[in-house]
Amino acid sequence: MKHLRFLLFSVLFSCSMRSADNAQLPEKFDIQGHRGCRGLMPENTIPAMIRALQIGVTTLEMDAVVTKDKKVILSHEPFMSHELATAPDGTVPGIGNEKSFNIYEMNYADIEKWDVGSMFHKRFPEQQKLKLHKPLLSDVIDSVENYIKQHKLRPVYYNIETKCQPSTDNVFHPAPDEFTSLLMDVINRKGIAGRVIIQSFDPRTLRVVHNSFPGIATALLVEGLSNPNHQTKLTDLGFTPSIYSPEYHLVNPSLLSFCRDKKMKLIPWTVNDSAEIVRLRSMGVDGIITDYPDRALKN
Numbered sequence: 001m002k003h004l005r006f007l008l009f010s011v012l013f014s015c016s017m018r019s020a021d022n023a024q025l026p027e028k029f030d031i032q033g034h035r036g037c038r039g040l041m042p043e044n045t046i047p048a049m050i051r052a053l054q055i056g057v058t059t060l061e062m063d064a065v066v067t068k069d070k071k072v073i074l075s076h077e078p079f080m081s082h083e084l085a086t087a088p089d090g091t092v093p094g095i096g097n098e099k100s101f102n103i104y105e106m107n108y109a110d111i112e113k114w115d116v117g118s119m120f121h122k123r124f125p126e127q128q129k130l131k132l133h134k135p136l137l138s139d140v141i142d143s144v145e146n147y148i149k150q151h152k153l154r155p156v157y158y159n160i161e162t163k164c165q166p167s168t169d170n171v172f173h174p175a176p177d178e179f180t181s182l183l184m185d186v187i188n189r190k191g192i193a194g195r196v197i198i199q200s201f202d203p204r205t206l207r208v209v210h211n212s213f214p215g216i217a218t219a220l221l222v223e224g225l226s227n228p229n230h231q232t233k234l235t236d237l238g239f240t241p242s243i244y245s246p247e248y249h250l251v252n253p254s255l256l257s258f259c260r261d262k263k264m265k266l267i268p269w270t271v272n273d274s275a276e277i278v279r280l281r282s283m284g285v286d287g288i289i290t291d292y293p294d295r296a297l298k299n
């Protein structure tokens, strides 16, 4: 009888830690540092991830793209953005020609010669300026895990976005099967699969993860411009992801109860205003993605 009670308790406890598709996720309110902490440090760089750890995030949000030599690196765009990149010769791409500096047509040895941390960012004037390059995902994970170990911090989660879309397959990135396989190779090699969420606006890589890597959490990203029908989004995806991640102004009580019914966590992006962070938190969302995790942790 005692054993039966223990077994029942264990089953109930493990269920409470699991989400819709059986993946492990943070149990407490999830403060996710967007691109590390874009408000404070150059986005998608190792120092941005370390600063986010120092602030105390539960999850590091980051964007993944693939190079010509098939390395997974952090970058929001699959090219050298005019907003943040400086070429090795000191020139800067223009808004009209930035896409010609296509990361999927460049080897990593050339990509790492570009500085992506020194340029002043008009929208994030508080960003500390440092000479930095786009990092390999594997180096990001090593740096983060070492920092956690050295400073005896709680393990952090990784929310990794696959930056892809059907119209640019094999132009700016590999097709979904190859993209997912390259990404999952790094994650599995580094032994962090139990703390990874794969997120995307593109349902295709999420379907690959769901079918081929069923233990990995997934997050469906939803943009707000077209006033989306949430059920249609899920029907198109074809399964219930662990997390529903809409642009923050789409959050309302009806979306919250939709997510509760489907047993999905609701984690909106990108919430930078302190009052809005408080409002969403009191509404009952499960976490927020923010460029300023310091503001989120003050509330």
Ligand code: G3P
Pocket: 034, 061, 063, 076, 161, 199, 221, 245, 269, 270, 289
């Ligand atoms: O994680 C959600 C958010 O990062 C999606 O938007 O454009 O900043 O990658 P974006």
Ligand code: CA
Pocket: 061, 062, 063, 161
């Ligand atoms: Ca992102």
